[in-house]
Amino acid sequence: MEGVLFPRGVPEGREGLEKYRSRGGYDALSKVLATSAEDVIKQISDAGLRGRGGAGFPTGRKWALTRETPEQPHYLVMNGGEDEPGSKKDRVLMENLPHLVIEGVIISAYAIGAAKAYLYINAHYEAATKSITDALAEAKDAGYWGENGSEFSLDIEIVPAPHNYVAGEDTAVIEVIEGKKAWPRQKPPFPVTVGLFGKPTSVNNVETLANVAPILLHGVDWYRKFGTADSPGTMIFALDDDVNRPGVYELPFGTPLRYLIEECGGGLKNGKKIKAIMSAAPSCAFLPPEKIDTPLDHYSMRDAGSALGCGVVRIVSEGTCIVEEVLRIAEFFAAESCGQCPACRMETSTLSMMMKKVQQGQGGQPILEQFGKILAFNKGKGFCSLIVMPGPPIESAITLFPGDFEAHLATGKCPAN
Amino acid sequence: MKRMCLVCQNIDCKSRGSEQLMGELEKRIAAKGIDDVEVKPYMCFGACQEGPNIVLYPEKSWYAKVNVDDLDDITDHLAGGPHVQRLDTIDSSLKELIYQLLDTGVF
Numbered sequence: 001m002e003g004v005l006f007p008r009g010v011p012e013g014r015e016g017l018e019k020y021r022s023r024g025g026y027d028a029l030s031k032v033l034a035t036s037a038e039d040v041i042k043q044i045s046d047a048g049l050r051g052r053g054g055a056g057f058p059t060g061r062k063w064a065l066t067r068e069t070p071e072q073p074h075y076l077v078m079n080g081g082e083d084e085p086g087s088k089k090d091r092v093l094m095e096n097l098p099h100l101v102i103e104g105v106i107i108s109a110y111a112i113g114a115a116k117a118y119l120y121i122n123a124h125y126e127a128a129t130k131s132i133t134d135a136l137a138e139a140k141d142a143g144y145w146g147e148n149g150s151e152f153s154l155d156i157e158i159v160p161a162p163h164n165y166v167a168g169e170d171t172a173v174i175e176v177i178e179g180k181k182a183w184p185r186q187k188p189p190f191p192v193t194v195g196l197f198g199k200p201t202s203v204n205n206v207e208t209l210a211n212v213a214p215i216l217l218h219g220v221d222w223y224r225k226f227g228t229a230d231s232p233g234t235m236i237f238a239l240d241d242d243v244n245r246p247g248v249y250e251l252p253f254g255t256p257l258r259y260l261i262e263e264c265g266g267g268l269k270n271g272k273k274i275k276a277i278m279s280a281a282p283s284c285a286f287l288p289p290e291k292i293d294t295p296l297d298h299y300s301m302r303d304a305g306s307a308l309g310c311g312v313v314r315i316v317s318e319g320t321c322i323v324e325e326v327l328r329i330a331e332f333f334a335a336e337s338c339g340q341c342p343a344c345r346m347e348t349s350t351l352s353m354m355m356k357k358v359q360q361g362q363g364g365q366p367i368l369e370q371f372g373k374i375l376a377f378n379k380g381k382g383f384c385s386l387i388v389m390p391g392p393p394i395e396s397a398i399t400l401f402p403g404d405f406e407a408h409l410a411t412g413k414c415p416a417n
Numbered sequence: 418m419k420r421m422c423l424v425c426q427n428i429d430c431k432s433r434g435s436e437q438l439m440g441e442l443e444k445r446i447a448a449k450g451i452d453d454v455e456v457k458p459y460m461c462f463g464a465c466q467e468g469p470n471i472v473l474y475p476e477k478s479w480y481a482k483v484n485v486d487d488l489d490d491i492t493d494h495l496a497g498g499p500h501v502q503r504l505d506t507i508d509s510s511l512k513e514l515i516y517q518l519l520d521t522g523v524f
C-alpha cells in the first residue's frame with residue numbers, strides 16, 4: 001500500500017543517499033530554502049501534522065510557538081528515546097530511512113530558526129545510531145547541512161538516550177542533553193518558550209520529523225489524501241508477537257483496528273480469539289473485542305474509551321488472565337516512576353502492591369474499590385503524565401473483566417492456569 | 418498478628434529524617450519491653466507536606482511531623498498510654514483513605 005513514509009512498503013534495508021535522492025530526497029529542502037520559515041510552518045499546519053510521540057500535539061503550532069519566542073538561540077531536539085514497551089517505529093525509520101529523518105531535522109531547524117539540532121537516540125539502538133551517523137556524514141559532504149552547508153548554518157549532534165521509560169518525556173530529554181538525570185520538569189513553562197539551556201526548544205518525535213519532507217515535497221493536498229479530514233496522514237503501528245505477522249505497519253488514520261490486526265498482522269497466533277485490545281499499550285484502557293472496528297485515530301479511540309498513543313497495539317488473547325496482565329502493567333509503572341514526585345511514587349507503588357494482593361487472593365472485594373480512590377487522590381499531581389498512566393488499564397480491566405478478579409480474590413489462583 | 422508501627426519512607430519523609438526515626442523507635446520499643454509491635458517501613462501515606470508520618474495499625478492512630486523528641490510519647494502510647502493528641506493533625510478524609518487501604522491488607 002502506498003504510504004507517506006513507506007511509499008513502497010516497509011523498507012528491507014538501509015536507504016543510502018543516492019537511492020534517497022533518486023526518489024526526490026532533499027528536493028523538499030531545496031524548495032524550503034527558497035521560501036520563508038513562516039511559509040514552511042504554514043504548510044505543516046495546513047497539512048494537519050500532529051506529533052507521533054503519543055500526545056498528538058499539532059506540529060505546526062509547536063514550531064510557530066518556538067519560532068515566535070524572541071529569546072535566542074533556538075534549539076531543535078529529535079526525540080528518538082523510544083522506550084515505550086513494544087515500540088519500534090522510530091528504530092525502523094532511523095535504521096532504514098536515515099536521510100528521510102535527517103531531511104526532516106534540517107527543515108524543522110530552518111522552520112523554528114535553530115542553528116543547533118540534537119538527535120536524542122536510544123542508546124540500545126546501535127544500528128540506528130550508526131545509520132544516522134553515517135547518513136549525517138553523507139548529507140554533510142553533499143552540502144545539505146553544516147556551517148557552510150545549505151543556505152543556513154546548522155550543527156547536528158547525536159546524544160545517547162538512557163533506557164528508562166520516563167527518559168522519553170520531552171523535558172526529561174532536555175535534562176539529559178544538559179547532562180543531568182532523566183527527570184521531567186514541571187510544566188509550564190513549556191520547552192517552546194523555556195527549553196534546552198533555558199532557550200526556546202522544539203522537541204519532535206522521529207516519526208513526526210520523517211513526515212516533514214514528504215509533505216513539503218508533494219504538497220498539503222497530496223498529504224491530506226491520506227487519512228481523514230480530522231486526522232490527515234498516516235501513522236506507523238507496531239504489532240507484537242501475539243499476531244502471526246508481527247512488525248510495523250504504516251496505515252492512514254481512520255483505518256479500522258480490525259484491518260491492522262487481521263489483514264496486516266494475520267490475526268492472532270494459533271487461531272486464538274481476542275479477549276481485549278490495547279491500542280496504546282501499556283497506558284491506555286483495554287478495549288473489548290466488539291470495538292475492533294474502531295477507526296485508528298485519536299478522536300475515535302478517545303470516543304471508544306481508549307487512546308492512540310504512539311501506535312503500540314497489544315492484543316490479549318482468550319485464555320490470558322487480565323489480572324496477570326494488569327499486574328505487569330502496574331509493576332512496570334512502579335518501576336519506571338523516576339521517584340522525583342512523591343505523589344507518583346506513592347500512587348504507582350501502592351497500585352502495584354494492591355494488584356499483587358489481588359493476584360494472591362488477598363483483600364477481598366473491598367480492595368477493588370480502593371484503586372479508584374488512590375487514583376483520584378493523586379489526580380493532578382506530579383510533573384509528568386506517568387502518574388496518570390496506570391489508571392486507564394487498571395480501571396478498565398476491573399470494569400470489563402470482573403470474573404478474572406473474582407477468581408483471583410476467591411482462590412488466590414489464576415483462572416488461566 | 419503483631420501490631421504495626423508504619424513509618425513512611427517516601428522522599429519527603431525520608432528527607433526529614435524518617436529513616437533515623439525508624440531505628441530510634443525500634444530501640445525505644447525494645448527498651449520498654451514491648452514485644453507485640455513491629456516497626457515497618459511504608460511507601461507513602463500521601464501526606465508529604467506533613468511528614469515524617471507514622472501510622473499505628475490496627476489502632477489507627479496517625480502521627481504527623483514527628484521528630485525524635487516525640488518518640489517517647491509514641492512509645493508510651495504503644496505501651497498503653499494516652500493518644501498523642503498534638504501529633505494528630507491529618508485531615509480525616511485522607512485518614513479514611515489510608516485506613517481503608519490498610520484494612521484490605523495493603524502494607
